Amino acid sequence: MDISPHKVAYVIVRARELGAKVGRWDTPSDDADGDTILESRPSDGTGRELQSFIRGLNEDEKAALVAIMWIGRETFDDYAEAFETAKQEAIGPTDKYLLGIPLLADYLEDGLESLGVDTSEIEDEIYRKV
Numbered sequence: 001m002d003i004s005p006h007k008v009a010y011v012i013v014r015a016r017e018l019g020a021k022v023g024r025w026d027t028p029s030d031d032a033d034g035d036t037i038l039e040s041r042p043s044d045g046t047g048r049e050l051q052s053f054i055r056g057l058n059e060d061e062k063a064a065l066v067a068i069m070w071i072g073r074e075t076f077d078d079y080a081e082a083f084e085t086a087k088q089e090a091i092g093p094t095d096k097y098l099l100g101i102p103l104l105a106d107y108l109e110d111g112l113e114s115l116g117v118d119t120s121e122i123e124d125e126i127y128r129k130v
Helices: 005-020 046-055 059-072 079-089 094-099 104-114 120-129
Strands: none
Touching (some): 005 046, 005 094, 046 094
């Protein structure tokens, strides 16, 4: 692979956190407390942090992330083919493309599993740090 499993695991963890957010159910202020941790609020930096992380990857890592997602989504079954296609078809920001995909974390995890990579321990380590 052209990206470390640790970087993919980080995206998985953050995408799961982002996917768990729900619409706000209280007044329009942006005051947050322990009861509102799962609400999507302007002050929540989870999405911006994940976008920034993906933007910071080099072009091969971005293509690899897309390729792994495609394998997990069963669009491709061959990593080399998926990787080359991702490099050739990269026309827009990778972060916007990936973050617009429902079930991104699941597809990445399934893609890694298809490639024989288990990131469960890495994900646990990242969750403990977050």
